[in-house]
Amino acid sequence: MRGRDEDTGEFLAPSRSQRRREALDVLALATTLAGLEPGRLAKLPVPGHLLPHVAEARRITSHIARKRQLAFLAKQMRREDDEVLDAIRDALDAGGEAAKQETALLHRAEHWRERLLDDGDAALGDLLGEHPHADRQKLRQLVRNALEERHRNRPPRAYRELFREIRDLLSGANAGDGVADEAAALDD
Structure with missing residues (x-):
């Protein structure tokens, strides 16, 4: 349970639904990163310790194993600060432009x-x-x-x-x- 602040009555943490939406957004970002060609991926501000996980997700062709690896990559990405993920999203949008x-x-x-x-x-x-x-x-x-x-x-x-x-x-x-x-x- 999230709990409430006794003084203000506000919730202390995001709801479970909100956390799930954020996790699915990161999973979509991980899927996008795994689908990029290596040259374009190198231009993005992806932290170095995530690159082997992205490469592994690119290498795997089996559907279920790839899905599992993408989930693991997303888990690793959720450990990053929001600024890092926002920078990656911004760079992807700029690449589209x-x-x-x-x-x-x-x-x-x-x-x-x-x-x-x-x-x-x-x-x-x-x-x-x-x-x-x-x-x-x-x-x-x-x-x-x-x-x-x-x-x-x-x-x-x-x-x-x-x-x-x-x-x-x-x-x-x-x-x-x-x-x-x-x-x-x-x-x-």
Whole structure:
């Protein structure tokens, strides 16, 4: 029994139902962790002593044994502070947002590639207007090669390379490189 405070009449501890709901939330978090690929799991703020339990849950394929291991993992996780579990949940939510942003970036890159192949120099001018640090000559050459591949029914090597170049350009990966190159040229 939970008991009540004699002075205020308030309950001293959470109800059994509340404790069960919290335990099931932790079990759901444990199941999510066990379902993640190792690279994504490494990016999360999971305490080191829980990682072997997560790895063991990933390794087990038998339904009942896996369920038992997930329950054990959840038990170990319930021993952690609420701040640790909240940090893991927040990182998982942020990962979902990051995945959405990555998908949007890929769609934008695909859109620009198709536009460059369809519209040619007009689309290249628009792209360079948005990203003046881009390498005009390299983009023009990749567009030319991709069109030639398409015309001759060749494997899409330049087509893929054009996509990678646009994706890097849109993500800003090349932005710092271009500034560094300009600064180095000014120093010479």
